[in-house]
Amino acid sequence: MTSYRWLPALALTFPCAVWAQSSVTLYGIIDAALTYQTHANSAGNSVVGLQQGNEGFISGSRFGLRGSEDLGGGAKAGFTLENGFLANSGRLDQQGQLFGRQAFVKIGNQYGDLALGRQYTTANTMLYYVDPLGIGAAPSNSWMVFLTGQRYDNSVSYTGNFGPVTAMAQYALGGTPGSTLSMSSTSLGLKYSSNAITLIGDAQTTHDSASRAARIYIAGVKASVGPAKLFANYIYSRRDAGFDSSQGGTDTASITSMTTAATPLNSAAIGSVFSSTRRDDFFTVGASYLATPALTLTASAMLDRTRADGFNGTRATTYGVADYAFSKRTDVYVALAYDWVHGDWSGLFGNSTTSYTGGSDKPLNGRNNQTTAMLGLRHAF
Structure with a gap:
């Protein structure tokens, strides 16, 4: 008869093998779209290709690993490693970082989670809940992140859920010898969700390498009315004179200026550093409607006004999307966007200016409007 008296000793040696429950999940999205776009260069030519600014219209392509472990007593640990890639070329997205979308480890219990690593900003997280596309991917529908930033390295965050309220506090360490402010960010986001209403608020201060500050305040709402959802949000942004987000650490290029991402026909994005204080007021309104169990219609309008000395x-942007789901994992969509600029942002689209400085009286040499049409296929796994 076989004896199993060695099992208790084995359990003491490897306790996690007995009581810890753990899992690792592979997940991802691939979003690719045939695209027609006007005014793709300063000569005003149109272009036909894949993607807009290397992205599908709705989602950034990605794959990731997400893990969790039950530590017992209500405690848990976990991690997320999420890669972003360009479906049209297979190259890495997010400045070429392997896990440029997210890379963090966390631990928590019923009082909340503490996470350390590369994470979304609280502003990006809160806007997700009150944006018609959950913040899309193409430049036409996601350029609000040029004000708020999307992700920061060296971040420490706390997230707690208290009934209908979620609180998220974050501090991104600058890692600059001799200065705790340089290249750091501090923020607090709050979300209230109950029945058909979601309300959000956020405050965030980010410093560049010279400790100059960019401050943003956000408020937004989402309301469900039968098969329809209504969205509205407002971003107030104020930057110190000379604030330079390109000197703010990895991925702070996301908070540079009102610009369209670089493409093969647009030699560079615009690094807009203003010699005076700069203020932006950004408004978004939109709606989505579940026309059938498989067909969702979405429309939105966004407008930003930039003011500084001189x-x-x-x-502004308007866009519409008709998204048809073949299944829970696969859908096809048609998207149409129209972007235009006025005043001192004139000439923004398709320009070839690589070092434009706001308020310098150096005009952009592009066009004042741009139309984009996309036929996309998206698959989640």
């Missing part, structure tokens, strides 16, 4: 410019 500078007054406006950029």
Whole structure:
């Protein structure tokens, strides 16, 4: 008869093998779209290709690993490693970082989670809940992140859920010898969700390498009315004179200026550093409607006004999406977007200016509007 008296000793040696429950999940999205776009260069030519600014219209392509472990007593640990890639070329997205979308480890219990690593900003997280596309991917529908930032390295965050309220506090360490402010970010986001209403608020301060500050405040709402959802949000942004987000650490290029991402026909994005204080007021309204169990219609309008000494410019976008789901994992969509600029942002689209400085009276050499049409296929796994 076989004896199993060695099992208790084995359990003491490897306790996690007995009581810890753990899992690792592979997940991802691939979003690719045939695209027609006008005014793709300063000559005003159109272009046909894949993607807009290397992205599908709705989602950034990605794959990731997400793990969790039950530590007992209500405690848990976990991690997320999420890669972003360009479906049209297979190259890495997010400045070429392997896990450029997210890379963090966390631990928590019923009082909340503490996470350390590369994470979304609280502003990006809160806007997700009150944006018609959950913040899309193409430049036409996601350029609000040029004000708020999307992700920061060296971040420490706390997230707690208290009934209908979620609180998220974050501090991104600058890692600069001799200065705790340089290249750091501090923020607090709050979300209230109950029945058909979601309300959010956020405050965030980010410093560049010279400790100059960019401050943003956000408020937004989502309301469900039968098969329809209504969205509205407002971003107030104020930057110190000379604030330079390109000197703010990895991925702070996301908070540079009102610009369209670089493409093969647009030699560079615009690094807009203003010699005076700069203020932006950004408004978004939108709606989605579940026309059938498989068909969702979405429309939105966004407008930003930039003001500084000797500078007054406006950029706006309207877009519409018809998204048909073949299944829970696969859908096809048609998207149409129209972008235009006025005032001192004139000439933004398709320009070849690589070092434009706001308020310098150096005009952009592109066009004042751009139309984009996309036929996309998206698959989640």
